[in-house]
Amino acid sequence: MTGTEHAPAPGAFPSAAAEEARREPPPRERPRARVLVRQTLLLTGLTSALVVMALVSASVGAYDIPLPDLLASVAHRLGAGGEPLDRVGESVLWDVRLPRVVLALLVGASLGCAGTLMQGVFGNPLAEPAVIGISPGAAVGAVAAIAFGLDFLGNWTLTVFAFLAGLGTVLIVYTLSRSGGRTEVVTLILTGIAVNAFAMALIGLFIFFADNAQVTQITFWQLGSLAQATWPTVLAVLPCAALGLLLAPAYARRLDLLALGERPARHLGVDVERLRLVLVLLVALLTAAAVAVAGVIGFVGLVVPHLLRMVAGPGHRFLIPAAALGGALVLLSADLFARTAAQPAELPLGVLTALLGSPFFFWLLRRTRNRQGGWA
Amino acid sequence: MSWRRLLGERQVEVPVPPAAGQTAAAARGVSLALGGRTVLDGVDVAVTAGEVLALVGPNGAGKSTLLSVLAADEQPDGGEVLIAGRWAAEWTAPELALRRAVLPQAATLSFPFTVADVVRMGRAPWAGTRAEDEDDAAVAEAMAATEVTRFADRPFSALSGGERARVALARVLAQRAPLLLLDEPTAALDLRHQELVLRVCTEQAAAGRAVVVVLHDLGLAAAYADRAAVLHEGRVAASGQPGEVFTEDLLSRVYQHPVEVLPHPVTGTRLVLPRRVG
Numbered sequence: 188m189t190g191t192e193h194a195p196a197p198g199a200f201p202s203a204a205a206e207e208a209r210r211e212p213p214p215r216e217r218p219r220a221r222v223l224v225r226q227t228l229l230l231t232g233l234t235s236a237l238v239v240m241a242l243v244s245a246s247v248g249a250y251d252i253p254l255p256d257l258l259a260s261v262a263h264r265l266g267a268g269g270e271p272l273d274r275v276g277e278s279v280l281w282d283v284r285l286p287r288v289v290l291a292l293l294v295g296a297s298l299g300c301a302g303t304l305m306q307g308v309f310g311n312p313l314a315e316p317a318v319i320g321i322s323p324g325a326a327v328g329a330v331a332a333i334a335f336g337l338d339f340l341g342n343w344t345l346t347v348f349a350f351l352a353g354l355g356t357v358l359i360v361y362t363l364s365r366s367g368g369r370t371e372v373v374t375l376i377l378t379g380i381a382v383n384a385f386a387m388a389l390i391g392l393f394i395f396f397a398d399n400a401q402v403t404q405i406t407f408w409q410l411g412s413l414a415q416a417t418w419p420t421v422l423a424v425l426p427c428a429a430l431g432l433l434l435a436p437a438y439a440r441r442l443d444l445l446a447l448g449e450r451p452a453r454h455l456g457v458d459v460e461r462l463r464l465v466l467v468l469l470v471a472l473l474t475a476a477a478v479a480v481a482g483v484i485g486f487v488g489l490v491v492p493h494l495l496r497m498v499a500g501p502g503h504r505f506l507i508p509a510a511a512l513g514g515a516l517v518l519l520s521a522d523l524f525a526r527t528a529a530q531p532a533e534l535p536l537g538v539l540t541a542l543l544g545s546p547f548f549f550w551l552l553r554r555t556r557n558r559q560g561g562w563a
Numbered sequence: 564m565s566w567r568r569l570l571g572e573r574q575v576e577v578p579v580p581p582a583a584g585q586t587a588a589a590a591r592g593v594s595l596a597l598g599g600r601t602v603l604d605g606v607d608v609a610v611t612a613g614e615v616l617a618l619v620g621p622n623g624a625g626k627s628t629l630l631s632v633l634a635a636d637e638q639p640d641g642g643e644v645l646i647a648g649r650w651a652a653e654w655t656a657p658e659l660a661l662r663r664a665v666l667p668q669a670a671t672l673s674f675p676f677t678v679a680d681v682v683r684m685g686r687a688p689w690a691g692t693r694a695e696d697e698d699d700a701a702v703a704e705a706m707a708a709t710e711v712t713r714f715a716d717r718p719f720s721a722l723s724g725g726e727r728a729r730v731a732l733a734r735v736l737a738q739r740a741p742l743l744l745l746d747e748p749t750a751a752l753d754l755r756h757q758e759l760v761l762r763v764c765t766e767q768a769a770a771g772r773a774v775v776v777v778l779h780d781l782g783l784a785a786a787y788a789d790r791a792a793v794l795h796e797g798r799v800a801a802s803g804q805p806g807e808v809f810t811e812d813l814l815s816r817v818y819q820h821p822v823e824v825l826p827h828p829v830t831g832t833r834l835v836l837p838r839r840v841g
Contacts, residue, residue, distance in 0.1 A: 311673065453656050
């Protein structure tokens, strides 16, 4: 006996749902196309805004360089006509402004990308390198390098130390905050608090042992700033940042699947263990790149992916490049503001992003709580 | 580890679906202890292409664990598991994804993907193969079969529990794997959609797939399953056609509650009812 005999034939009982389905044919193609259009527009918009911001940033400052002169100088260096600026202008543009612009781009892109990856790995929109203690962890490595006057790897010393300490911290946070294949908001935030406290204690200890010059260096660096930008510092972080940014998009599709949970992702052919390992490495690389030159700059990796997700959906194939562009744009703008708002003094960049980012984080926490009906 | 392997690139070999009557998955003498408790104790089950096998039994009998063993999620402590003719442990995750699809008990999603996006995730295993051309058709067919086409552009998080369960099933169907392992697909559903889901199961079996489904409703199992395995304390208490297996004696003993089994007055299908006092 097969059960299908007395099962109602489809269509025999036109249900309310079927009726409704017949009345309003599903608008299949339009919204999908609309999302694609919106994503393309956003990517184009972000890229153009970035180019404009980079030019403005290079031109504005204590020593103003008019845009036409700036373009002429760039053309001259590229061997495409144009003419150089005067000696001071040329030096300001090529030795001070441009490395700073490039560094802001690299650091911002790294932070935006690291935030996105981290949120994908934890399956939690509140995960961010600074909030959950990865950046402070990386900072411990960098401070240790400064305090003990280590430079056996030359320019790379700070970056390497930041990377190793950052990697250790990601692994610790990851193991501590996960249980049963899930990361609860509360556990993640509390783990972040604990890791932050420990990192701050270590940094305090290193400061205690450091001499005066080192203390000044550490303090400036700790507040988060791009003021030390030179071509060698750009070179010191370029490999980490570039490797991370170039590899990240390759994992976009698998990050989408990870949103279903670990087992379902595995059922769809994702080697979850390896994916997590690689992504944690990438997060550590990107965070180390940012922290080594700019100190702890929080909230960029939180705010940028979140806003993009709200506007254009959570698909990582869009989100990863867009968050890198968005992070670069935010950091470039913030840095321009930081160095021009209170001239000739310079606001610390990390303080500025925290001032803007913390209220957003607060709003996000409240929203998450209201959505989930609690902290679970 | 080569560069391509690190990036997870893979050369996918599309499997030949098993012929009707061929064993799609089998557990032989499988034992498994979780947290010190014996959950499975010498279980033998096999499912062949073209049939619906229902796993029934009281809470904690080991149904879901058996399903995850058949899905190669859990490694048994003893015994052996075969999927598509090979030891379960020998397959890689991408290879398994072409051979079996799994519906978990609870469907969760970390980010607000739309329903269409979620169902399309079921096509991920076929990326880079010729079957990729079927993506749109498979997604549309799976959404129509589970009646979720209407929600296509809504975020998954905005759906009710029953709607989510059907979207999760649509994702599993879109995968078009020859072996379907469904853990309580009817748990959150109303009467109409319970019937719909089991009708989908029989259709999938008729199309040559092997379907293993964990059910609590013995009436549904009796009406739709080709075979049923009654699990009790980690062992198979009985297995065979539901009409033969679902007896008052066996069910009363297994469920520790008196059970009546009556033939339907018109169709003769077995109706399983708990005996109620008064």
